[in-house]
Amino acid sequence: MISLQYFLLLAAALFCIGIYGLVTSRNAIRVLMSIELLLNAVNLNLIAFANYLDPASIKGQVFGVFVITIAAAEAAVGLAIVLSIYRNRNTVDMEQFNLLKW
Amino acid sequence: MNLADGVQLVSFGVLAVMMLGTALGVVLLSSIVYSAFLLGGVFISISGLYILLNAGFVAAAQVLVYVGAVNVLILFGIMLVNKQEDFVPLKNVWLGRAATAAVCVGLFALLGAMILTTPWQVSLLPAAGDNATVIIGQHLFSDFLLPFELASVLLLIALIGAIVLARRDFLPDLDVDSIQRPALTLPERPRELAGVATTPGDSES
Numbered sequence: 001m002i003s004l005q006y007f008l009l010l011a012a013a014l015f016c017i018g019i020y021g022l023v024t025s026r027n028a029i030r031v032l033m034s035i036e037l038l039l040n041a042v043n044l045n046l047i048a049f050a051n052y053l054d055p056a057s058i059k060g061q062v063f064g065v066f067v068i069t070i071a072a073a074e075a076a077v078g079l080a081i082v083l084s085i086y087r088n089r090n091t092v093d094m095e096q097f098n099l100l101k102w
Numbered sequence: 103m104n105l106a107d108g109v110q111l112v113s114f115g116v117l118a119v120m121m122l123g124t125a126l127g128v129v130l131l132s133s134i135v136y137s138a139f140l141l142g143g144v145f146i147s148i149s150g151l152y153i154l155l156n157a158g159f160v161a162a163a164q165v166l167v168y169v170g171a172v173n174v175l176i177l178f179g180i181m182l183v184n185k186q187e188d189f190v191p192l193k194n195v196w197l198g199r200a201a202t203a204a205v206c207v208g209l210f211a212l213l214g215a216m217i218l219t220t221p222w223q224v225s226l227l228p229a230a231g232d233n234a235t236v237i238i239g240q241h242l243f244s245d246f247l248l249p250f251e252l253a254s255v256l257l258l259i260a261l262i263g264a265i266v267l268a269r270r271d272f273l274p275d276l277d278v279d280s281i282q283r284p285a286l287t288l289p290e291r292p293r294e295l296a297g298v299a300t301t302p303g304d305s306e307s
Contacts, residue, residue, distance in 0.1 A: 001107060005217050008213075009214055010118050010121070010122075014122070016209055018125070020129055020206045021128065023198075023202045024199050027134055029134060030129075034128075037125055037128065040144065043148075043164075044148060044151060047157050050155075052225065055156075055227050055230060056225075056230065058157075058234055058237055058238065058241075059241065061234060062246055065159075066246075066253055068167050069253045075171075075175055075176065076264040077260050077264050079176065079179040079264070080267035080268035081267060082183065083182055083183065083268045086182075093190075095192065
């Protein structure tokens with residue numbers, strides 16, 4: 001039996017990769033993909049906890065289904081925002097979205 | 103170690119290597135199209151990990167929603183903003199990247215220490231297994247009924263909001279300069295003409 005710690009370490013590694021991509025990437029769509037990586041890491045944690053700590057009433061899996069739903073809505077709205085910004089600024093470079101810079 | 107444990111361990115290792123490799127590819131590759139396809143690999147290997155964790159329903163939902171909807175949506179987004187542009191190189195990019203990498207490695211070390219030192223209260227009850235789908239359905243229609251309905255309303259709101267944000271009204275025969283603006287308005291481009299106007303004076307607005 002694989003122990004719980006392996007899954008948690010794997011999810012932590014995926015989360016850190018997602019954070020790195022979120023901060024360093026310059027393409028707006030790659031930022032959206034990094035957010036998906038973050039959500040998946042959290043979801044993996046939830047399912048692992050549901051399997052190891054609460055195997056009889058699997059509330060973690062229900063939470064996972066909700067997270068998947070929210071992630072789908074987030075991806076749709078995020079891509080719409082990226083399209084709108086691209087139409088206004090004619091680029092997808094995150095460094096040029098500096099309209100609110102002080 | 104009997105056969106079942108060995109198979110579980112080997113498939114866990116294969117799925118973990120696949121997931122980390124494709125995730126690194128998503129973040130590090132320069133071609134955005136390759137990144138999008140590798141993102142599908144990440145989702146599929148996470149779905150395999152869910153199956154290892156006795157969560158068959160969530161694994162199926164993962165494949166359906168992520169690979170079937172979100173990944174295709176991202177590919178469509180890439181096609182819609184497909185402009186081959188070389189980003190202007192910034193100075194001291196490596197400094198920001200090194201700082202971010204250091205922060206991420208530190209965060210991973212912190213999380214790893216927390217994971218390895220916490221005494222997890224692993225339950226010894228039998229896993230739900232194939233019965234998991236029934237239990238999820240019972241949860242969704244008894245104690246999680248209100249969040250379930252709220253999630254459906256949220257999906258509707260997100261659908262309408264995405265359409266409103268991404269809609270473009272084409273007015274192709276109209277010239278930008280011929281629009282009579284009313285007095286005392288801010289000089290900004292009309293939103294409907296943003297995709298049509300390609301005159302060089304408009305690009306910096």
